[in-house]
Amino acid sequence: DLYKERLIVIDLPSHRQIFPQLNIDFNKRLAEIIKGKRKALATDYGFQKRWIINCMENFGTVLKTPNIILNKKGRFRNVPAVLVSAGPSLNDDIENIRYIKENKLAYIISVGSAINTLLYHNIYPDAVTSYDPKVDNQKVFAKVSEAGITEIPMIFGTSIGYETLNQYPGKKYHMITSQDTVASYYLKSENFEVLDIVRDAPSIAVVTLQLLYYMGFSPVILAGQNFAFRGEKRHSEGVYYSKEVTDSEIEKGLTVKDVYGNEILTNEVFNSMRLQMERFIKMTSGIEVINTTRGGAKIEGTEFIELDKLIEDRLREKVVEENWLEMDETRYDAEYLYDRMKTMNKEYEEAKRITKNYKSVLEKIRKLMKTRNLQELERTYVKLDEQLNKIEKNDFYRTFILPMNRVEYKLLTDNIDDFNKEKDPFRKAERVLKAFGDFITICSHDIEVVKPIYDRMNEAVMEYCGGIAK
Structure with missing residues (x-):
């Protein structure tokens, strides 16, 4: 796991002796890959929200x-x-x-x-x-x-x-x-x-x-x-x-x-x-x-x-035109844009419903853990996966909220297999509640943060589309 703090490489001593240069090259390349991955992760974490809010x-x-x-x-x-x-x-x-x-x-x-x-x-x-x-x-x-x-x-x-x-x-x-x-x-x-x-x-x-x-x-x-x-x-x-x-x-x-x-x-x-x-x-x-x-x-x-x-x-001739950037305003497809806005408005309402249902499933897991109902607990994990799948397919989440939380989303999905391997059912429930709960909390917060910006976007679309929107 390249996102964990430590990575242990176990190699054969004989391999080191027989192929010393290959071993050195491999370790150097591995270190570069890990450094690159961690640098990309740090960049994503630092700018993930700004990128989307700016756009x-x-x-x-x-x-x-x-x-x-x-x-x-x-x-x-x-x-x-x-x-x-x-x-x-x-x-x-x-x-x-x-x-x-x-x-x-x-x-x-x-x-x-x-x-x-x-x-x-x-x-x-x-x-x-x-x-x-x-x-x-x-x-x-x-x-x-x-x-x-x-x-x-x-x-x-x-x-x-x-x-x-x-x-x-x-x-x-x-x-x-x-x-x-x-x-x-x-x-x-x-x-x-x-x-x-x-x-x-x-x-x-x-x-x-x-x-x-x-x-x-x-x-x-x-x-x-x-x-x-x-x-x-x-x-x-x-x-x-x-x-x-x-x-x-x-x-x-x-x-x-x-x-x-x-x-x-x-x-x-x-x-x-x-x-x-x-x-x-x-x-x-x-x-x-x-x-x-x-x-x-x-x-x-x-x-x-x-x-x-x-x-x-080489630079001997005059090549610069006075009005080199003079051009017509770009005409994006207004009908397509208006349809996308209407679809996204429906997806926004659906995103709120999914978020509410997701939280309800987490609350059910919390109660089942207290009553030690292990069979029902396992069935409820399936429902939680279903809610996460709905998030992944929802356009509002896919366009705005998931890109704003791409690091947290990746860490969550990367750890799902790890959760499933957990032998202790109560430890598993605690880990699932913590990971899935933290994720939906930041997503809920960001839905509220972007809502006024989203409303201004809709106003800009309505202005651009003009007669189509009437």
Whole structure:
């Protein structure tokens, strides 16, 4: 069980002696898998509620903004784009980026905190991208909001922190993320086109690389993509909330090769971002990725070329169109959307009934345990399984409540076999009551939490559907 605190590996001493390197490789790979599983579990636990609440809160904005992938898929084939990140090496290339922008030699796409460095140097990118679900994500764009800058469009992932969208003053365009169970339930293209999604990733740069791939951009030029520290710096200048690298981080740091073959220091977070970008590049054909980050970590699948050299050799023509993001509002199928809303309203009422029945079964188990009616107790477990099956099939639970509690749900279902193996009937009843009771308690709470947000979603759907709803 990879979620337990300890995992014991029992191997044959003879195997260790005969195949020493295989044994070392196996243990190393196993440790990586366990670390990855636990990291994914921690991410899910930390963001599971925010992802869904954000998608619900953002749904009205999604209906009012264009789906950029649906509208612009493949429209920029073989056009260069500079993906600007906030690594410390961005400082080296600010004037090169200014030159590219002023001469319209490539589209400048700012990711995450890089917008603060660009604004610090009075450079407006062609767009910013963001997807971070956290409340604090709004701090990244505080300078844009405070200055009332409306000329920089934002391309946002639909699971972005809703506070960021509410305060951003520029035009907005959306891309559906893999964490968005709301869009996948409600939305269908009016013309039956596939609604492409971008996979969630530990870095906005990886998400944006997927976006640029869908839009056809090539080459994609990485600037400020260090994936590592530079001395005591982790960000480029102008990122006012950045903190210097601590002694503790240096002690715990990892060493990786940089673009010149030297060893540099990074951490687990930056390294996992780099590895995910490498995986995306490896599995994607038809896109050239050039890394121009001086002194940054080497990124497999990219070619390192310094930006001034790249400008001299390849970025010679004006390619940027003035109104490159001008497009009609995305028309999702309003009739389908309205039908889904009506179905979901029925599923909401059914979810409340299931929850009530589930709690009644738990109460019956509690009473049977006190009266020591073991035969009836076993039959009642079957009824509890039936209620859990109903939860798993209910659209309201599947779209909102289970994704908000995916960690608890997985732990519950993973332990059902373990409960069934319990020999002591009273210990079994106690464990079932505890596990199933805790689960339905948090689900009941979340149904109440999302209800007002769900009502606002329905209002947005009614507004979008217009005449159909009359």
